Amino acid sequence: MSVSLRAVSSVELPEFDSEVEKYLHDLLNSQDISNDGEELASLRRGKEIVERTIREAFPDSVATIRIGGSIAKDTANKETYDLDLPCYFPNGGNNPGNTLKEIYDAVANVLGARFRIKRKTSAIRILSNEKDSLDLDLHIDVVPGRFVDLSEQDCFLCVNDSDRERLQTNLDTHISHIKGSGLTQVIRLVKIWKHRWVIDIKTFPLELLVIKVLDPYRASVAGFQLNLYVFLKDLAETAAFIGLEDPANPAGNNLHEIWNEKIQRQIAKQAERTLESIALSGWKNTLGGNPEKSKEAKIQVLSSISSGLTTRNKLWAK
Amino acid sequence: MMTPELFLYNVVKQFPRLDVGEHAGKQMVAGMIEIGREQDIVARFKIAIDVPSNFPLSIPKVYEIGNALPKTLDRHFMSDDESACLFVPEEKHKYCHSKTSPLGFMRGPVYGFFFAQACFDLTGKWPLGERSHGFEGIVEYYYEAFGLRHPASVLKVLAVLSAQEMKERWPCPCGRGNRIRSCHRDLLLKLRATLPTDRFLNIAAIIRKGIKHQRVHGSVSDEHQKLL
Numbered sequence: 001m002s003v004s005l006r007a008v009s010s011v012e013l014p015e016f017d018s019e020v021e022k023y024l025h026d027l028l029n030s031q032d033i034s035n036d037g038e039e040l041a042s043l044r045r046g047k048e049i050v051e052r053t054i055r056e057a058f059p060d061s062v063a064t065i066r067i068g069g070s071i072a073k074d075t076a077n078k079e080t081y082d083l084d085l086p087c088y089f090p091n092g093g094n095n096p097g098n099t100l101k102e103i104y105d106a107v108a109n110v111l112g113a114r115f116r117i118k119r120k121t122s123a124i125r126i127l128s129n130e131k132d133s134l135d136l137d138l139h140i141d142v143v144p145g146r147f148v149d150l151s152e153q154d155c156f157l158c159v160n161d162s163d164r165e166r167l168q169t170n171l172d173t174h175i176s177h178i179k180g181s182g183l184t185q186v187i188r189l190v191k192i193w194k195h196r197w198v199i200d201i202k203t204f205p206l207e208l209l210v211i212k213v214l215d216p217y218r219a220s221v222a223g224f225q226l227n228l229y230v231f232l233k234d235l236a237e238t239a240a241f242i243g244l245e246d247p248a249n250p251a252g253n254n255l256h257e258i259w260n261e262k263i264q265r266q267i268a269k270q271a272e273r274t275l276e277s278i279a280l281s282g283w284k285n286t287l288g289g290n291p292e293k294s295k296e297a298k299i300q301v302l303s304s305i306s307s308g309l310t311t312r313n314k315l316w317a318k
Numbered sequence: 319m320m321t322p323e324l325f326l327y328n329v330v331k332q333f334p335r336l337d338v339g340e341h342a343g344k345q346m347v348a349g350m351i352e353i354g355r356e357q358d359i360v361a362r363f364k365i366a367i368d369v370p371s372n373f374p375l376s377i378p379k380v381y382e383i384g385n386a387l388p389k390t391l392d393r394h395f396m397s398d399d400e401s402a403c404l405f406v407p408e409e410k411h412k413y414c415h416s417k418t419s420p421l422g423f424m425r426g427p428v429y430g431f432f433f434a435q436a437c438f439d440l441t442g443k444w445p446l447g448e449r450s451h452g453f454e455g456i457v458e459y460y461y462e463a464f465g466l467r468h469p470a471s472v473l474k475v476l477a478v479l480s481a482q483e484m485k486e487r488w489p490c491p492c493g494r495g496n497r498i499r500s501c502h503r504d505l506l507l508k509l510r511a512t513l514p515t516d517r518f519l520n521i522a523a524i525i526r527k528g529i530k531h532q533r534v535h536g537s538v539s540d541e542h543q544k545l546l
Contacts, residue, residue, distance in 0.1 A: 127385075195362075196335070196350065196362065197335060197350070198335055198337070198348070198349040198350045198364060200339060270337075273334075277334070285356060288352075288359055295440055298360045298361075298440055299437075299440050299441060301354050301355060301358045301360050302353070302354070302360055302433070302436060302437050302440070302445075304355070305354065305355060305433070306433075306445060309429070309430055309433060309446075310422070310425050310426045310429075310430075311412070311413055311426035311427050311430050312430065312446045312447075313404055313405040313409065313412075313413055313426070313427045313430045313431065313446060314405065314406075314409075314446055314447040314448055314449050315394035315403055315404070315405070315431060315434060315444065315446070315448045315449065316394060316403045316405060316406045316448070316449040316451070316455045317391040317392075317393075317394045317395060317396060317397070317403040317451050317452075317455075318391075318396060318397065318403070318451065318452045318455075
């Protein structure tokens with residue numbers, strides 16, 4: 001269990017800038033995944049195919065397959081969206097295996113026979129919609145697990161390539177912890193920062209970090225600009241002292257693999273660099289513009305920079 | 319001696335989203351390369367660069383690690399290690415020579431590669447041109463560089479390139495009738511300086527076998543493609 005050794009620091013706040021606030025609002029809007037949009041439609045189609053594949057392979061087992069992750073938590077962004085598909089088998093009954101590893105392998109084998117997949121620590125990434133297709137990533141992670149008991153609340157997941165064999169979690173607890181924080185939009189902005197600055201940290205601890213850092217400032221800090229600033233400043237100065245706990249299993253799940261001294265040092269350095277960039281070049285140049293351009297507008301941008309290329313290397317491959 | 323840290327130091331001002339980190343068990347320069355103008359970023363690619371200690375004598379390997387691009391020959395990734403194929407080795411003297419700086423390398427062939435990928439994603443066309451895969455691409459280079467049309471004439475170029483010593487008074491292998499010293503002297507010298515003799519001998523051997531096979535069967539065999 002991790003213990004917080006950090007004192008709540010008081011951060012000197014910059015002056016509120018309505019233009020910056022508007023920019024951040026617009027940035028968020030540009031990253032919305034709308035219910036009618038192609039992204040969600042594509043994910044739903046993918047979910048249907050994956051779900052059908054699993055159910056046809058294990059007709060005697062009643063798996064609970066539901067949408068999890070950022071889509072369920074309302075923290076999804078267009079430029080980095082993923083669909084987490086927890087696939088939890090009941091405690092007892094006709095499961096694809098007796099152990100968590102057997103269940104994981106059975107699901108991976110079934111999916112691997114149909115799709116191009118990549119095995120991860122607890123999830124199975126679906127990389128294409130057909131085995132031999134070289135289409136791009138489908139953005140779907142299937143997470144096989146087994147409910148702890150008949151109440152079907154907590155769940156065990158298999159953990160590959162780790163000292164521990166399993167972890168206990170609760171999807172609803174995670175979802176309500178994030179959604180109930182009131183900070184989902186700030187989390188989305190932080191995820192945009194993570195993507196555009198290539199911050200090497202998993203999304204899960206990052207979400208917990210946002211809530212842990214900003215919760216004490218709830219009464220005194222409002223708006224995206226100030227919340228983001230406080231988050232970055234606190235991270236830059238005190239990341240090493242921030243302890244994180246898994247809300248679904250605070251006593252049982254050690255988050256050291258995804259939140260440790262090395263990650264703390266790196267993220268503190270990157271937060272510092274980001275603040276320097278904001279001070280020098282402003283928020284828009286630091287976080288980047290609104291990517292929602294038309295295809296024609298993007299082609300125009302590329303045409304305009306084409307003459308400035310320093311080399312015109314013809315691509316090859318062997 | 320070049321290190322990832324030194325390479326980064328030289329490029330980070332222009333490529334601020336890069337850092338030194340671990341990828342595939344090695345320390346590499348990794349991060350995001352953005353294609354576009356300052357506030358008009360059209361595409362972002364997550365990359366990792368394996369910087370050799372003798373850069374620029376050796377060409378860094380560049381990987382796209384964000385899974386935004388299919389790692390296929392058609393998208394110009396090597397089939398063995400999925401590294402980006404920035405140019406044919408014969409063009410090393412243009413894009414990664416003794417005076418190439420880390421920033422020159424990043425702004426040049428690396429940016430060019432991902433610029434081309436962003437263009438292809440939008441238009442289906444390669445704005446900087448592309449070479450055929452494998453051996454055919456190599457031969458295309460010689461055709462283009464020396465104004466040739468037939469594999470047999472490439473053999474003459476390769477004979478000069480693989481000679482122990484090149485005499486500038488020899489007829490230029492391009493076939494225009496001039497001597498080397500007043501024709502393709504510089505290019506021939508650069509190629510000889512940048513690539514090992516064995517390479518030219520191997521390419522020549524493949525061409526000879528290919529010509530023979532073509533006489534008999536009417537096309538270049540797969541085996542000859544693989545020999546490269």
